[in-house]
Structure formats: structure tokens, C-alpha cells
Amino acid sequence: MTIELKKFGTTLISRPSGKEAWLAYQPVLKEVPENEEIMVNFADVVVLTPSWADEFLTPLRSRFSERVKLVNTDNASVKATLAILAKQ
Amino acid sequence: MPDKLISIGETAKRLGVSIDSLRRWDRAHRLPSIRSGPRGHRYYRQSGIDLYLRNERSLAQQWAAAPVGIALEPDEYCQTRDDFQARLERLQSVLRHKVSLQAVSLLSAVAGEIGNNSFDHNLGNWPDIMGIFFSYDLRNSNIILADRGQGILATLKRVKPELTNASEALKVAFTETISGRFPEARGNGLKFVRSVIVANPFTLYFQTGDACLNLKEKDTDIVVTHAETYMRGCFAAIGFEGAV
Numbered sequence: 001m002t003i004e005l006k007k008f009g010t011t012l013i014s015r016p017s018g019k020e021a022w023l024a025y026q027p028v029l030k031e032v033p034e035n036e037e038i039m040v041n042f043a044d045v046v047v048l049t050p051s052w053a054d055e056f057l058t059p060l061r062s063r064f065s066e067r068v069k070l071v072n073t074d075n076a077s078v079k080a081t082l083a084i085l086a087k088q
Numbered sequence: 089m090p091d092k093l094i095s096i097g098e099t100a101k102r103l104g105v106s107i108d109s110l111r112r113w114d115r116a117h118r119l120p121s122i123r124s125g126p127r128g129h130r131y132y133r134q135s136g137i138d139l140y141l142r143n144e145r146s147l148a149q150q151w152a153a154a155p156v157g158i159a160l161e162p163d164e165y166c167q168t169r170d171d172f173q174a175r176l177e178r179l180q181s182v183l184r185h186k187v188s189l190q191a192v193s194l195l196s197a198v199a200g201e202i203g204n205n206s207f208d209h210n211l212g213n214w215p216d217i218m219g220i221f222f223s224y225d226l227r228n229s230n231i232i233l234a235d236r237g238q239g240i241l242a243t244l245k246r247v248k249p250e251l252t253n254a255s256e257a258l259k260v261a262f263t264e265t266i267s268g269r270f271p272e273a274r275g276n277g278l279k280f281v282r283s284v285i286v287a288n289p290f291t292l293y294f295q296t297g298d299a300c301l302n303l304k305e306k307d308t309d310i311v312v313t314h315a316e317t318y319m320r321g322c323f324a325a326i327g328f329e330g331a332v
Contacts (some may be wrong), residue, residue, distance in 0.1 A: 011177050013200030014169055015208060046180065047196040050276040051204055076190040077197035080287075084280045088265065 001032055006044040008056075013047060020056030025056075029063075038064050043072040048081045058085065093124060093131035102137060113294035117185045118226050144232045145325050152234040152318040157216035169207045171269040175222055176200055179231070186226065191331040194284050195231060198292075201277045202233050202324045208277075210237035215320065229329040237321040240296040254297025255312045262294075262301070262310045282310070289330030295323045305330070 005012065008021045032038060040057065042048070061068050073082060100107045113119040114130060119131035119140050127206045137240040144164070153161060159165075166172040176196055199222075206220045214237060221234040241257040247266060251257050260266060261278045278294075285292045285303045300315040 011173065011180070011196065011200070013173065013176070013197070014204045017173075046175075047193055047200060049197045049200045049204070050280045051201060051208070056277065075193055076197065077193040077284075080194065080197065080280065081283050084276050084283055088276070 001029075001036060002039040002041055004043070005048075008063050010044055010046040011058075012045060012052040013049045015051045015055050018052035021023050021052075022056045022059055029060075032064075036067070037069055038067050039069045039071055041071050042075060044077050045075055045078060048075070048078045050081050050084050053085055055088075058088075091133045091135050093122060094134060094137070096121065096130045096132070099132040099137060103141075111149075117182060140227060144223045145228070145230055148221045148223065148232045148234040148325075149317070149319070149323055151221055152236060152316045152321055152323045157236050159217070160221060164223040165219060166203070166220055166222045169204065172203050172207070172220065172222060176203070179224055182224070182226070186229075187328060187331045191288070191290075191328060194288055195290070195326060195328055197332075198281050198284050198290070198326055199231050199233060201281055202294075202322075205277045206233070206235035206237055206322060209243045210235065210321075213238060229327055229332055230323070231325075231326040231328070234319075234323040235321040239320050239322060254299035255314075258294070258296055258299045258301060258312050259310055285326075289328070291327035291330075293323075293325040293327075295319060296321070 003025070009017070014020065038060070040060070070082070073079060094102075096110055100110055103110075110119065111129065114121045117253050118251050119132070119136070121132055123129070124131050126226070147164070151158065166175055176199060179199070180196050183195060186193070195222055203220055203222055216298055217236045219235070221232065224231045239254065240261050241251060241254045244257045244260060244266065245251050248260065251260065262282050263279070265276055281292065282303060286288070286305060289305050294301055295315050297320065298315050298318045301310060301312050315320060
């Protein structure tokens with residue numbers, strides 16, 4: 001399955017909105033078949049911060065680990081956010 | 089007295105710049121004109137010129153350092169996170185005329201982290217004025233954020249009681265992954281801000297309490313110094329002159 005992050009907005013900056021996105025997406029995540037890859041698509045995201053990503057990407061990766069793949073991560077703030085999360 | 093239209097020649101004189109500069113600034117949305125008359129000449133209003141000349145930085149510093157909280161003008165005040173988000177998105181569209189898309193993205197992310205930090209750490213605990221000062225001064229290529237919150241020392245002391253002063257707290261905030269929102273085991277915000285500033289042609293002045301720091305591209309260390317004026321909360325000026 002693919003998660004289009006732009007459907008949560010193109011300026012993804014705050015903890016509450018990241019948490020809200022995570023909670024809202026739970027019903028969809030429950031339906032993901034075992035072993036299916038989860039592709040997170042960053043296309044058209046203009047701004048991403050660690051605060052938002054900590055509330056959505058971090059729990060997603062801890063739940064699905066290697067099954068999570070990130071694509072279209074060439075936006076500057078996406079790259080900077082992913083770099084800081086990788087240091088955690 | 090009504091705010092009458094001022095000619096481009098007169099505006100150039102008042103600002104000490106050439107008419108060509110004003111035309112260029114108009115095209116770049118740096119100082120928009122009002123088109124009037126059959127030939128669509130450029131005019132300006134005094135209020136627009138004043139707004140342009142106003143130094144957002146000193147205004148925010150005065151507000152943050154004042155002993156008593158005073159109400160702010162709506163064009164520089166974000167009472168809630170939603171207000172902040174909406175104004176940050178507006179800033180993006182203004183910045184697009186001035187810097188690259190990459191710089192827009194990074195500057196918005198840095199401002200977003202600093203502004204949201206204020207809300208994260210003071211929610212339900214604002215000492216007087218709730219919310220943040222958020223404005224930008226395109227003339228000086230500055231984005232300004234300030235709050236009258238509890239400040240970094242009070243926030244981090246909850247998880248690191250050995251901290252004794254604002255200088256130590258400021259250094260910890262920019263160098264260690266620590267969250268003042270125990271038991272939340274996160275706190276990357278200001279480390280992220282630092283990583284972006286030192287890798288790009290940006291600058292940052294950040295103050296909390298009586299401690300401040302300056303960061304610029306390629307800096308490797310965090311050097312905290314003593315600020316001239318005390319402010320309980322936080323103040324940040326993000327500079328992007330080098331990216332224009």
C-alpha cells in the first residue's frame with residue numbers, strides 16, 4: 001500500500017497534527033496484509049519537520065520496521081528531517 | 089488624516105532609494121505598489137511604507153522582554169497553533185518571490201519548529217500572553233518569532249533538575265536530544281534547527297532568559313553568551329540574507 005503524505009497537508013509541522021494523522025490512519029493500517037510493503041510517498045510535501053514526523057513516521061517504522069519504504073524524499077526539509085530522525 | 093496616495097518619486101525620496109529599486113521591489117513583492125490612474129502609475133500609502141520600515145526584530149524583543157504582557161497587533165500575533173500554521177503558509181508564498189524553493193522549505197521548517205516549540209512547551213501554562221509573536225521583515229531578510237512563555241530553563245529543569253541557569257539550558261536544548269515534555273522521549277526540534285542553519289546560508293539568533301547564541305553556516309560549536317536584556321520566554325531571529 002502507499003501512504004500519500006500530501007493528503008494530510010503540504011506543510012506538516014506540528015506534533016498535534018502528526019499525532020492526529022497517525023490516529024486517523026489506524027483503521028487503514030489495521031487492514032494492511034501481513035508482509036505487504038508500506039510505501040510512504042513524500043511527493044508534493046513542501047515542509048516537513050521532525051515534530052510532525054516523530055508523531056507519524058516514527059511509530060509507523062517501529063510498528064512495520066523494514067516493510068516501510070520512503071519515496072520522493074528529495075524535498076530539502078524532508079531530507080533534513082529524515083537525517084535528524086536517523087540520528088535518534 | 090486620510091492615508092493618501094504618494095507618488096513613486098516621493099516614496100523613493102522618503103526611502104532614500106531609486107525609482108528603479110521601487111519598481112524592482114514591486115515586481116518582487118518586496119514593497120507592493122498601488123496602481124492608479126489611466127496609465128496605471130505606481131503609488132504608495134504611508135502606512136505601507138511605515139510597515140516596510142518597521143523593524144520587526146526590535147518590536148518583538150521589546151514585547152518579549154517587557155515586564156508586563158501587552159496585546160499585539162493581529163498581523164504579528166498567533167494566539168493558537170492554527171493561526172501560526174496559516175501564517176506560516178502565507179510566509180511560504182511571500183518567500184517564493186525572494187529565495188529558492190529549497191530555501192523556502194528549510195526556512196519554513198526552521199520557523200515551524202521554533203514556533204511549535206513555544207506552543208508545545210507552554211500549552212496550558214502561559215504565564216501571561218498566550219501564543220507567539222511571528223512576523224517577517226523582508227527588507228532585512230529576517231523571520232522573527234518570540235513568546236512570553238516559561239523559557240527553556242524552566243521547561244528542561246523538569247527532566248534535568250541539575251540545570252542551574254539559562255545558559256546551560258540553552259546549550260542542552262541545541263545539543264542533546266531531550267524533551268521537556270516528560271515522559272515524551274523526544275526533543276529534536278532545536279537540534280534540527282541547528283543542523284539546517286549550519287548547512288545553509290542562514291543565520292540564527294536565539295535568546296531565552298539571559299542567555300543567547302548566534303549560529304551561522306559552517307559553525308561547528310554552540311557558543312552561549314550573556315544577553316543584555318532578560319526575557320523569560322524565547323526569542324528567535326532567523327536571517328536569510330545569504331540566500332536571497
